[in-house]
Amino acid sequence: MTMINTFDRRDIETRFPELIHRTRWQRFGAPLVIIGTLLYVLYAVWFFNLPKMVHEAHWERFSIYLLQWVSYDVQPQFRVKDNGTIDIRYPRFSVLGDDPKQPAWIKTEADGSYSVDMAGGVHIGRTETVVNAHGTSLTIRTSGTAPAVVGAAPSWVSASADNVQVDLGLSGWLSIDANRVKVVKRFFGWPNFIFDSTSPFFGKSTGEVVSLLVSGDRIDPSQSNLSLAFDNFWNNMTWQHGDVWTKLFQTIVMAFLGTLLGAVVGFPLAFLAARNITPNRLLNSVLKRFFDFMRSVDMLIWGLFLTRAFGPGPLSGSGAIFLMEVGSLGKLYAEALENIDNKPREGIRSVGASPIAIQRYGVLPQVMPVFAGQTLYQWESNIRGATIIGAIGAGGIGLKIWEAMRTNDNWQNVAYMVVLLLIVVYVFDMISNKLRSAIVGEKMI
Amino acid sequence: MSVAHTETVLKEATHEIVDAWDRTTSKRRLYTIIGLVLIGIGFIGSVQYADEANAGHFFERLPHLFDFLQWLIPNDWNDVWRALFGRPSPLANGSEAYDFASGRVYIWGDFYIPEYFELMITTLNIAIFSTIFGFLIAVPLAFMSARNITPSPAIRFGARRVCEFLRAFPELVFAGLFAAVLSAGPVPAIAAILLHTIGALGKLFYEIIENIDMKPDEGVRSVGGTRLERIRFAALPQVLPNLISYGLLRLEINVRASTIIGAVGGGGIGEELRLAIARGFGAKTLALLLLLFLTIIAVDQLSAWLRKKLVGEHQFLLAH
Numbered sequence: 001m002t003m004i005n006t007f008d009r010r011d012i013e014t015r016f017p018e019l020i021h022r023t024r025w026q027r028f029g030a031p032l033v034i035i036g037t038l039l040y041v042l043y044a045v046w047f048f049n050l051p052k053m054v055h056e057a058h059w060e061r062f063s064i065y066l067l068q069w070v071s072y073d074v075q076p077q078f079r080v081k082d083n084g085t086i087d088i089r090y091p092r093f094s095v096l097g098d099d100p101k102q103p104a105w106i107k108t109e110a111d112g113s114y115s116v117d118m119a120g121g122v123h124i125g126r127t128e129t130v131v132n133a134h135g136t137s138l139t140i141r142t143s144g145t146a147p148a149v150v151g152a153a154p155s156w157v158s159a160s161a162d163n164v165q166v167d168l169g170l171s172g173w174l175s176i177d178a179n180r181v182k183v184v185k186r187f188f189g190w191p192n193f194i195f196d197s198t199s200p201f202f203g204k205s206t207g208e209v210v211s212l213l214v215s216g217d218r219i220d221p222s223q224s225n226l227s228l229a230f231d232n233f234w235n236n237m238t239w240q241h242g243d244v245w246t247k248l249f250q251t252i253v254m255a256f257l258g259t260l261l262g263a264v265v266g267f268p269l270a271f272l273a274a275r276n277i278t279p280n281r282l283l284n285s286v287l288k289r290f291f292d293f294m295r296s297v298d299m300l301i302w303g304l305f306l307t308r309a310f311g312p313g314p315l316s317g318s319g320a321i322f323l324m325e326v327g328s329l330g331k332l333y334a335e336a337l338e339n340i341d342n343k344p345r346e347g348i349r350s351v352g353a354s355p356i357a358i359q360r361y362g363v364l365p366q367v368m369p370v371f372a373g374q375t376l377y378q379w380e381s382n383i384r385g386a387t388i389i390g391a392i393g394a395g396g397i398g399l400k401i402w403e404a405m406r407t408n409d410n411w412q413n414v415a416y417m418v419v420l421l422l423i424v425v426y427v428f429d430m431i432s433n434k435l436r437s438a439i440v441g442e443k444m445i
Numbered sequence: 446m447s448v449a450h451t452e453t454v455l456k457e458a459t460h461e462i463v464d465a466w467d468r469t470t471s472k473r474r475l476y477t478i479i480g481l482v483l484i485g486i487g488f489i490g491s492v493q494y495a496d497e498a499n500a501g502h503f504f505e506r507l508p509h510l511f512d513f514l515q516w517l518i519p520n521d522w523n524d525v526w527r528a529l530f531g532r533p534s535p536l537a538n539g540s541e542a543y544d545f546a547s548g549r550v551y552i553w554g555d556f557y558i559p560e561y562f563e564l565m566i567t568t569l570n571i572a573i574f575s576t577i578f579g580f581l582i583a584v585p586l587a588f589m590s591a592r593n594i595t596p597s598p599a600i601r602f603g604a605r606r607v608c609e610f611l612r613a614f615p616e617l618v619f620a621g622l623f624a625a626v627l628s629a630g631p632v633p634a635i636a637a638i639l640l641h642t643i644g645a646l647g648k649l650f651y652e653i654i655e656n657i658d659m660k661p662d663e664g665v666r667s668v669g670g671t672r673l674e675r676i677r678f679a680a681l682p683q684v685l686p687n688l689i690s691y692g693l694l695r696l697e698i699n700v701r702a703s704t705i706i707g708a709v710g711g712g713g714i715g716e717e718l719r720l721a722i723a724r725g726f727g728a729k730t731l732a733l734l735l736l737l738f739l740t741i742i743a744v745d746q747l748s749a750w751l752r753k754k755l756v757g758e759h760q761f762l763l764a765h
Binding site: 037040041044047048050053056057058059061062065246250253254256257260292296297298299300301304305308309310311312313314315316317318384387388389391392395398401402405406408414418421422425426429 | 484487488491492494495496499500501506509567570573574614615616617624625627630635702704705708709718719722734737738
């Protein structure tokens with residue numbers, strides 16, 4: 001930047017002395033705050049033992065779990081039997097169903113061995129497994145009592161006494177024993193999203209399903225194919241669409257009900273709490289402390305108590321949101337009421353209107369847009385809040401997400417629910433912005 | 446013009462005005478009634494739905510609403526203080542309900558911090574630490590999102606989407622994901638609240654920054670200031686008080702959030718409170734509620750006082 005000379009500086013000094021001669025707080029305040037913050041951060045780093053936590057964290061799990069959000073494995077096991085043939089088995093609950101046909105990516109060779117379409121190609125024979133990956137070809141002999149890597153084992157192979165693990169990166173991995181090869185092949189996408197493997201529609205192409213729905217014979221004589229298909233979709237065992245959507249709906253209802261009830265109860269109380277509307281200091285401050293109390297006790301504590309009183313479910317969640325919202329909305333409404341312009345009220349009072357009419361025509365038109373805007377904002381943010389208190393048993397999708405995460409192998413369902421929640425939050429954000437700008441007329445922060 | 450003629454003209458004009466007024470008010474009234482009816486239907490439907498979906502039903506459980514007061518009342522009122530300060534209870538019988546002294550954290554010789562104070566400090570530290578870091582990351586992100594500071598639409602787009610995503614993403618999932626990576630405890634809670642704070646503050650901040658007066662910026666630019674100098678000397682002095690007060694407001698929210706995340710497995714006072722309520726430990730619950738309530742009030746009051754000093758009377762939304 002351009003520098004100023006001494007004369008300019010003197011000139012500025014005489015015109016704006018407060019800029020040059022500043023108080024101690026102005027001079028040292030900012031550095032003190034910064035030093036204080038730094039000291040606090042050092043203390044917190046020590047308090048939480050952060051370096052150790054970060055060092056011991058299993059960061060590799062992060063990418064594994066995130067990968068599981070959008071991918072799944074199929075795990076065929078190739079077992080060499082005593083008579084020399086190889087059979088394929090799948091673990092229970094495989095995405096291919098209980099008794100699957102041989103998928104196209106496993107080919108039976110003329111001599112009874114198998115080729116798996118994975119990485120550069122995996123060939124599983126009676127006495128050896130050949131892996132083409134990472135630009136080389138590796139042979140693992142399985143004829144002895146333990147699997148043995150032929151030649152030097154590369155870094156992507158780890159061998160122990162009776163097992164060889166082959167890491168094939170994104171396409172999966174192999175676990176090789178003396179007479180058993182376990183293949184874990186990774187696919188991207190969400191498997192069986194519409195029909196699970198128990199459904200009669202499972203494994204059929206879109207065209208086949210559509211023709212069955214439109215003109216096919218009844219699969220189940222007691223109901224039409226369309227209702228059967230819907231039933232199968234709704235009760236899909238892997239994705240539990242029905243349950244997820246019901247719980248999501250519960251979360252929205254909880255937020256709606258809690259916020260609406262809070263608004264209905266907070267509205268009259270705010271008129272009594274506003275200094276300029278009700279000239280009774282004692283009542284004003286009692287009500288304001290009451291609002292503070294309801295707000296400070298917080299959704300969590302109300303939720304914990306109500307789940308004990310009413311049992312887990314959306315009723316308890318709505319109640320918790322309602323009790324907190326009485327405090328929040330009451331406080332916000334009262335503040336809005338205290339900031340109104342007095343002139344319309346005086347005008348209406350001067351023509352001899354009743355007290356109710358004064359509020360109705362002198363106060364309400366001024367505050368209604370603010371009230372509506374803030375209520376919509378609270379509703380929207382309560383949808384997010386309701387998700388969290390759901391996890392303590394107060395109803396809604398929170399508990400379902402939390403349980404899916406707890407098991408650590410259900411990250412696809414977590415991803416599904418997160419996507420649904422994100423959509424809901426965005427849609428409500430949009431609706432409430434639209435409504436707010438329609439009511440308030442301009443953008444509010 | 447004759448008087449009679451003027452009168453008829455006036456009469457017609459009045460008539461028209463009254464008609465127009467009636468039309469608008471009846472239209473507005475209709476909209477209001479439709480809106481209220483819709484809300485009413487939604488309300489009744491929701492109440493019934495929530496009641497049906499709940500484990501216990503409202504009217505069936507209503508007589509038992511205050512049952513919890515029975516277990517909440519401790520056998521000995523002094524136990525509340527003993528639980529709070531980690532003193533041994535005379536009722537101690539080896540059960541968890543009365544093991545007040547077992548969780549003490551000894552600092553120096555016989556000097557100890559009672560268990561609940563230690564837990565409260567953990568919860569507070571989670572909130573403060575993640576607010577500080579969230580603030581420090583949100584400020585540059587907000588400057589990158591502001592139209593008047595960052596000319597590049599690509600950077601702006603990216604920064605805004607990051608904010609929106611972090612804000613909308615459920616904190617619960619962040620907490621669970623980090624709990625899987627970092628093992629359970631307070632650090633996943635920090636990560637979850639920190640990420641959400643970045644999004645929430647970033648979005649608020651860039652709206653504030655976009656509303657600044659651009660004259661100081663032109664002044665700094667006219668003497669050849671770089672972008673950093675423009676931000677430092679023109680934009681920041683205008684917005685800093687506002688940013689800090691929203692940061693303080695966020696601290697209030699984060700104290701509550703860290704309690705809740707704690708209750709679902711993030712450690713701190715939330716978990717202890719959930720267990721105490723679930724198992725019906727009256728004295729412990731009361732002690733925890735008292736401590737939590739006083740802390741929240743203290744944080745709120747301190748933050749309100751600081752905000753008043755920074756920006757005067759200003760309406761804030763109590764956003765999550």
